Amino acid sequence: MQEFLQQVVSGLATGGIFASLALALVLIYNAMGLVNFAQGEMAMFATFLALVLIDHGVSYWIAFPLTLAIAFAGGVVIQRVVIRPVERAPVLTLVIVTLGLATLVNGMAGFLFGYVPRSFPSPFSAQTVNILGALASFQDLGVIAVSGVVLVLIYLLLQRTTLGLALRAASHHPEASRLLGIRVSWMLALGWGLASAVGAVSGMMAAPILLLQPNMMQTVIIYAFAAAVLGGIESPLGAVVGGLIVGVTVNLAGAYVPGVGGDLQLAVAFAIIIAVLVLKPNGLFGRAAVRRV
Amino acid sequence: MTALLELEGVHAGYGQTRVLHGVSLSVGEGDIVSLLGANGAGKTTTLRAITGGVRWDGSIAFGGRSLRRLTTEDIIRLGVAHVPEGRGVLTELTVDENLRVGAYLRRDTAAVARDYDRVFDLFPILRERRRLSASTLSGGEQQMLALARALLMRPKLMLLDEPSLGLAPLVVRRIFDVIRDINQTDRVAILLVEQNARMALELSTQAYVLEVGRVAVQGPSSQLKGEESVRRSYLGY
Numbered sequence: 001m002q003e004f005l006q007q008v009v010s011g012l013a014t015g016g017i018f019a020s021l022a023l024a025l026v027l028i029y030n031a032m033g034l035v036n037f038a039q040g041e042m043a044m045f046a047t048f049l050a051l052v053l054i055d056h057g058v059s060y061w062i063a064f065p066l067t068l069a070i071a072f073a074g075g076v077v078i079q080r081v082v083i084r085p086v087e088r089a090p091v092l093t094l095v096i097v098t099l100g101l102a103t104l105v106n107g108m109a110g111f112l113f114g115y116v117p118r119s120f121p122s123p124f125s126a127q128t129v130n131i132l133g134a135l136a137s138f139q140d141l142g143v144i145a146v147s148g149v150v151l152v153l154i155y156l157l158l159q160r161t162t163l164g165l166a167l168r169a170a171s172h173h174p175e176a177s178r179l180l181g182i183r184v185s186w187m188l189a190l191g192w193g194l195a196s197a198v199g200a201v202s203g204m205m206a207a208p209i210l211l212l213q214p215n216m217m218q219t220v221i222i223y224a225f226a227a228a229v230l231g232g233i234e235s236p237l238g239a240v241v242g243g244l245i246v247g248v249t250v251n252l253a254g255a256y257v258p259g260v261g262g263d264l265q266l267a268v269a270f271a272i273i274i275a276v277l278v279l280k281p282n283g284l285f286g287r288a289a290v291r292r293v
Numbered sequence: 294m295t296a297l298l299e300l301e302g303v304h305a306g307y308g309q310t311r312v313l314h315g316v317s318l319s320v321g322e323g324d325i326v327s328l329l330g331a332n333g334a335g336k337t338t339t340l341r342a343i344t345g346g347v348r349w350d351g352s353i354a355f356g357g358r359s360l361r362r363l364t365t366e367d368i369i370r371l372g373v374a375h376v377p378e379g380r381g382v383l384t385e386l387t388v389d390e391n392l393r394v395g396a397y398l399r400r401d402t403a404a405v406a407r408d409y410d411r412v413f414d415l416f417p418i419l420r421e422r423r424r425l426s427a428s429t430l431s432g433g434e435q436q437m438l439a440l441a442r443a444l445l446m447r448p449k450l451m452l453l454d455e456p457s458l459g460l461a462p463l464v465v466r467r468i469f470d471v472i473r474d475i476n477q478t479d480r481v482a483i484l485l486v487e488q489n490a491r492m493a494l495e496l497s498t499q500a501y502v503l504e505v506g507r508v509a510v511q512g513p514s515s516q517l518k519g520e521e522s523v524r525r526s527y528l529g530y
Contacts, residue, residue: 162397169383169394176381179344180446181369181398 005134007255008248013140015247016147020202021217021224022231022239023151024195029233030171031191032083034094035225038101040217042078042196043203045105046071047212048113050204051120060123064204068197075196079189087188109214120207143205150201151240154194158236167191219266223250226269230276232286241284246272295357297322297482298343298450305335305342305349312338314506315351320450320499325476325483327493327514329528330503336486337378339503340452343484344368344375356449370398374448378455380439384428388419388438391427395442405445412441415471433464440468444475450482451475457489465489469496490528494518502527 021043028036036042050067054060078101086097124142128135158164169177170187178184202224203217210216227246231238246269253260253268260268276283296319305313313335320326328336342349345365353360360368369375383391392412396405413420416437422430430438436456443451453472457465469492475481487493494500494514502510502523510523517523 162393165386165390165393166397169386169390172385173381173383176377176383177394178365179346179369179375179377179381180394180442181366182394183366 002134003255004252005132006136007251009131009134009136009144010140011248011251012244013143013247014251015227015244016144017202017205017220017243018223018227018247019240019243020147020150020198020205021220022227022243023154023236024199024202025221025224025228026231026233026236026239027191027195027198029228030168031188032087032094034091034098035228035233036101036195037095037098037221038105039195039199040221040224041102041105041109041214042071042074043199043220044212044214044217045109046074046196046200047120047203047207047216048109050200051113051118051207051212054121060121064123067200067204071200072193072197075193076189078196079192083192084185084189106214113214115213115215117211117213120204120212122208139208146205147201150198154198155236157194163190222266223247223269226273229273230283232283235283235285238283238285295354296320297324297356298484299352299354300339300343301352303339303342303349303351303353305338305347307347312347312506313342313349316503316506316508318501318508318511320482320484322449323476323480323482324499325472325485325497327490327497327500328484328486328503329490329493329500330509331527331529332488333505334503335506336503337454338506340375340377340454340484340486343452344373369446372447372449373452374443374446374450375452376439376443376454376456378458380435382427382430382435382438384426386427387423388425388427388430389423391438391442392419392445395445399445399447404447408445408447412444415444415474416441433460433468436460436464436468437471440471440475444479444481447479448481450484452484452486454486455488456485457487457492465492472496490524491518494528 021039024039025035028039046067049070050063053063053066082097082101086093122139124138126137126139128137158168166182167187167190170182170184171191174184202220206216206220223246224243227242228239230245231242249272250265250268254265298320301317302315303313304311304315316335316339328339330336338347341347343353345360345363345368355371355373383394399405418434419438419441427435427438456468460468472483473496476483485493485497494517497514500512500514500517501508504527510517510527
């Protein structure tokens with residue numbers, strides 16, 4: 001039982017990382033009807049920038065918000081420069097553009113920072129604390145807390161502020177929103193900025209565990225995609241719940257299902273995607289797509 | 294006195310297809326003007342040209358200011374509310390959120406609160422359904438929501454695209470009463486596109502009849518209503 005609880009806590013920590021990246025995917029999906037395949041690479045790049053800051057003597061808790069601000073600005077710029085010109089293009093064009101962006105960002109990171117995995121500092125100690133008989137590391141609890149705070153802030157922004165309202169209106173109903181005076185194009189850029197910042201959180205939380213190198217996020221984004229699909233791809237809350245479920249499931253499967261170990265965990269994520277698509281095609285929090293014909 | 298909205302020789306279309314061939318019309322402050330005509334005559338395109346939803350040539354001025362080169366958002370911010378075909382209800386949001394988007398640009402909080410009371414007086418059903426998703430509303434209720442939201446924008450001019458479309462006669466009656474009320478109580482000028490020519494002519498003071506992208510007939514509504522030949526040729530009743 002004790003070990004089970006420990007696995008759950010560490011699964012929640014992994015889940016928090018998946019949830020952040022999944023939320024980033026959902027924010028973009030709502031804005032352009034497509035996941036941003038470059039989301040993980042953008043998060044990785046932001047994490048490298050954080051490392052540069054920290055290497056220059058900036059303390060972690062100053063580098064953290066600074067990186068989020070840079071990631072936000074970067075997301076806005078990418079939307080204005082790369083995405084906006086192809087906004088009305090067919091979906092396949094957009095797929096190629098975001099895939100190209102992923103390759104570009106990955107290559108740039110390799111060029112600038114090299115491919116040797118680097119250790120990334122964690123603000124949390126590796127010591128453990130006893131909770132209800134289970135040993136939880138401060139590292140895991142810290143990741144859960146940081147992801148939790150970020151996700152709550154995003155939720156409050158979207159649901160409780162006028163800006164969030166305009167953002168939701170613009171992403172779901174661009175034409176109607178324009179007729180209500182909402183500057184839709186800027187709202188979409190804002191969505192990209194937010195997604196980029198939330199993604200950067202997942203990158204900075206993942207880096208101490210995975211070691212920072214240009215391909216760091218490539219498995220993470222698959223888990224995040226599984227989480228987003230599980231939650232219903234359009235639902236921010238679904239992305240978070242989906243992320244936690246995927247994190248815990250994958251962790252438990254790795255620990256208890258014989259043969260899964262570390263290598264087959266990704267297969268478990270795929271199994272989750274397939275099971276969801278078969279049993280509940282719209283995900284846990286998704287709505288059935290209703291179309292008048 | 295210059296009119297609130299003035300179109301002169303407006304040409305517009307989609308890609309290669311020309312829809313408007315020189316439409317001129319004007320709406321004075323506080324007026325209700327009907328824009329009538331058969332399907333495909335260019336009524337909706339005229340409204341879309343006004344709020345920048347379609348490329349156009351000629352001249353369109355609102356409050357004496359040319360709308361050329363302004364984005365849709367900028368035109369709306371000048372004081373134009375456009376309830377499009379299909380009502381433009383944000384079905385992903387709740388009824389209350391739809392109304393809040395209507396008041397999104399306003400900073401006069403106290404007046405917004407009064408306007409909320411006003412729209413809930415006009416449409417008590419919206420107060421009951423505030424927390425529900427707008428997608429759960431019936432067609433008539435969605436039209437009411439669209440009108441209520443347009444009123445919350447406190448525009449000088451409302452463009453209404455077929456508010457009666459697909460609604461039961463009793464509901465249509467109610468909607469038209471409210472349009473008249475908004476015009477008289479809130480001093481909002483209205484450009485009304487309608488298939489239901491008989492009701493539109495009862496409501497409006499001036500009317501234009503479009504035929505394949507041109508104004509075929511224009512004049513005071515009472516006069517158009519009275520002319521047998523106009524009624525029969527263009528209005529179909």
